[in-house]
Amino acid sequence: MSASQLVVKQIRTGGDRNFAYIAACTFTQEAMVVDASYNPAMVATVAANEGFTIRYIFSTHSHVDHTNGNAELSQLCGVPALLYGDMVPDLQRSVLDGTVLPLGKLNIQILHTPGHTPDSISLYCDNALFTGDTLFVGKVGGTYSDEDARTEYESLWQKLMVLPDATMVYPGHDYGVAPTSTLAHERQTNPFLQQKSFNDFLSLKKNWAAYKKAHGIV
Known part of the structure; x- marks a missing residue:
């Protein structure tokens, strides 16, 4: 699958239906890895087979199912993993909201999108958006308090939904119902993004099990 000047390889790594991604500049073959998780060796092999040079390793947040491949992939590639803020173990480095990093002839923009976790980030490059556990296809990330839900709501509307409608969504x-989406499609079909207010958003979160059952959502 491709997004203009960025080629994206989506890799199923196991775990809880986890996705890893390799995204590379088509001009230079420089690549970033997002959420290597359960199968860093597979990720490294795919990158090598495609002729990509891994320049960055990102985790979209610090949950173990997104970070547990970082040490091995860092050793294989000689590149430190990058996470948001100060929750950074050994062999890893931190990035901040608004950081822009070059990827060949493209730029990667770091968007701090807390809610699911305080250190959640999304990565925006060309017209691709890697949303981790903030935004899924037809769903949003789980939260553990009303305050976290409000933070997530603000992240969705202030950081993600302001991007172009044609932006491709690559979830964690x-x-x-599909492995990828666009922001336009999510705006039109994602029940959480159709709520008119935060209170409606929160109510849907609290009643999500019943909503899923009523609407046949898996």
């Missing part, structure tokens, strides 16, 4: 898990 295969939880939806």
